[in-house]
Amino acid sequence: MNTVNWDFETDLLVIGSGSAGLTAAVVGEHEGLDVIVLEKEAFYGGTTALSGGVAWVPNNSLMAKAGIDDNPAEVITFGAKVKEQEICGGI
Ligand SMILES: Cc1cc2nc3c(=O)[nH]c(=O)nc-3n(C[C@H](O)[C@H](O)[C@H](O)COP(=O)(O)OP(=O)(O)OC[C@H]3O[C@@H](n4cnc5c(N)ncnc54)[C@H](O)[C@@H]3O)c2cc1C
Known part of the structure; x- marks a missing residue:
């Protein structure tokens, strides 16, 4: 070796x-x-x-326990908008 x-x-x-x-x-x-x-x-x-x-931890188990509804489709839409530079200048 x-x-x-x-x-x-x-x-x-x-x-x-x-x-x-x-x-x-x-x-x-x-x-x-x-x-x-x-x-x-x-x-x-x-x-x-x-x-x-x-x-940012969307749609997590603690939110669900607290009765907060975080729609997965809206999470994906938000991510797509960030990627397309409509939010935060893009990444
Ligand atoms: C404007 C904006 C706002 C955001 N706000 C939030 C928020 O409020 N909450 C949230 O949860 N997320 C937010 N995000 C997303 C979050 O910032 C990122 O998901 C997270 O910071 C990514 O962390 P990371 O350590 O994976 O990558 P980074 O923080 O990008 O770190 C990667 C590092 O690796 C270095 N690197 C890459 N290749 C090499 C190499 N070959 N050699 C040496 N170094 C290298 C890069 O230069 C960089 O410094 C935001 C993003 C943006 C753009």
């Missing part, structure tokens, strides 16, 4: 500094891992930095 000599080693390498990446990084750090986050852009945050900052 070949031995590879890496320039640098870490326990957890996270690619991207949006909410997904930084959540992984924080959990990894909390679990005692050495963590490195790589971000290709000049600024951290990705799309997350442009967001409203509150996790």
Whole structure:
């Protein structure tokens, strides 16, 4: 078996500094891992930095328990409008 000599080693390498990446990084750090986050852009945050900052979880079980009706069709329509740049400037 070949031995590879890496320039640098870490326990957890996270690619991207949006909410997904930084959540992984924080959990990894909390679990005692050495963590490195790589971000290709000049600024951290990705799309997350442009967001409203509150996790949108449509039609979830807690809403159903609270008697809040979140129509799945409207959720899909909203997503399509975002994609078509009618809302939030698109993504
Ligand atoms: C205007 C707007 C408002 C929003 N508001 C809300 C909201 O209120 N609530 C909600 O729940 N959601 C909202 N969203 C959606 C939400 O922001 C995204 O779904 C979420 O931020 C995506 O997170 P992410 O970590 O997957 O991606 P991102 O936040 O986009 O992070 C990905 C990161 O990876 C980096 N990357 C990509 N490729 C590489 C590579 N090869 N090497 C290194 N780095 C790389 C990118 O540069 C970026 O920084 C909104 C979106 C927009 C555009």
